[in-house]
Amino acid sequence: MGEVRRGPRERMVFSAAQLIRRDGVAATGMREVAAHAGAPRGSLQHYFPGGKEQLVNEAVGWAGRYAGRRIARFLEGLDEPTPGALFAAMVAQWTDEYTAGGFATGCPVAAATVDCASAGGSTREAVAVAFTTWRTPLAEALTGLGVPADRADSLATLMISTLEGAILMSRAEQDVRPLTTAVRELGPLLDAAVTPAP
Numbered sequence: 001m002g003e004v005r006r007g008p009r010e011r012m013v014f015s016a017a018q019l020i021r022r023d024g025v026a027a028t029g030m031r032e033v034a035a036h037a038g039a040p041r042g043s044l045q046h047y048f049p050g051g052k053e054q055l056v057n058e059a060v061g062w063a064g065r066y067a068g069r070r071i072a073r074f075l076e077g078l079d080e081p082t083p084g085a086l087f088a089a090m091v092a093q094w095t096d097e098y099t100a101g102g103f104a105t106g107c108p109v110a111a112a113t114v115d116c117a118s119a120g121g122s123t124r125e126a127v128a129v130a131f132t133t134w135r136t137p138l139a140e141a142l143t144g145l146g147v148p149a150d151r152a153d154s155l156a157t158l159m160i161s162t163l164e165g166a167i168l169m170s171r172a173e174q175d176v177r178p179l180t181t182a183v184r185e186l187g188p189l190l191d192a193a194v195t196p197a198p
Contacts, residue, residue, distance in 0.1 A: 008037070008039045008043055008047070009043075009047045011037040011038065011039060012033055012034065012037045012039055012043070012044065012047060012048070012055065013055070013058045013059050013062050014037070014059075014062065015033050015036035015037035016028065016033045016055050016056065016058070016059035017059040017060075017062050017063050017066075017108045018036065018105075018108075019032055019033060019036060020056065020059055020060075020108040020111050020112060021063075021105045021106055021107060021108040021111055022104055022105045024111045024114070024115050025056055025111060025112050025115035025116055025123075026115050028056075029052075030044050030051075030052055030055070033055065053121075053122060053123060056112060056116070056123055056126070057122055057123055057126035058126075059108060059112075060108060060109055060112045060123070060126045060127055060130045061126055061129065061130055061133070063107070063108040063109050063130060064109055064129065064130025064131065064132075064133035064134050065130075065133055067107075067109070067130075067133075067134040068133045068134045068136065068137045068138075069137075070090075070093070071086070071090075071134075071137045071138050071141050072137065072141070074086055074089035074090060075089075075141055077089060081145055082145060082190075082191050082194070083142055083145050083147060083155070083187075083190035083191055083193060083194065084183075084186070084187030084188065084190045084191040085187075086141060086142075086145070086190075087159050087162075087163075087182075087183060087186060087187055087190055088183045088187060090159065090163055091163060091166070091179050091180075091182060091183050094163070094166075094167055094170070094176075094179055095176045095179050095180065098170060098176050098179075099176060102174075103170060103171045103174050106167050106168065106171055107164060107167060109127055109130045109131060109134075110164050110167070110168070112126070112127050112130075113127045131160065134160060135153065135156045135157060135160055136156075138156040138159060138160065139152040139153045139155075139156040140152070142155055142156060142190075142193075145194060146194040146195055146196070146197065147190075147193045147194055147195070148193070148195050151193055155190060155193055158186070159186070159190070162182050162186055163179075163182065165178075165182075166178040166179045166181070166182040167179070
């Protein structure tokens, strides 16, 4: 989740997403976000009059859009595009990160789900939208790879839920084994869903 040039508002949303993925929503404070973004604390009130809830919701929305946009980039990088290869590329982002830098961070959307879903309200809704924003282009990509349209959304849901679960297990075990296992076991099932062209 590399940083590019952003204005102060965008830097704060990006910083919130990065801190949430490391520390969770409850432990991510507005002061920490401002410091991480290199922004004056007073600018938080200016850009986020709805306070922390608004900032968290926007960070979760950013993360969902980021994940959704990554699907096209993963596809472009595949020598032989198949549903299993696409899932392997999605997982490789995490195995690479964990191998290079340890297991300190996870998905900000999942972190916000764990911290806020039971409370209901706008953050739960933001999380649901973020997952949809990720799942929709993934389902479209699967359809483009030959998966029947009536299965694509279900398989996209399976891919995301398997990835999120494997991320959590890898962080708990401090080992990428759950991620590599997910690729090995789910890849053939995904590829078997492709309907050969007539």
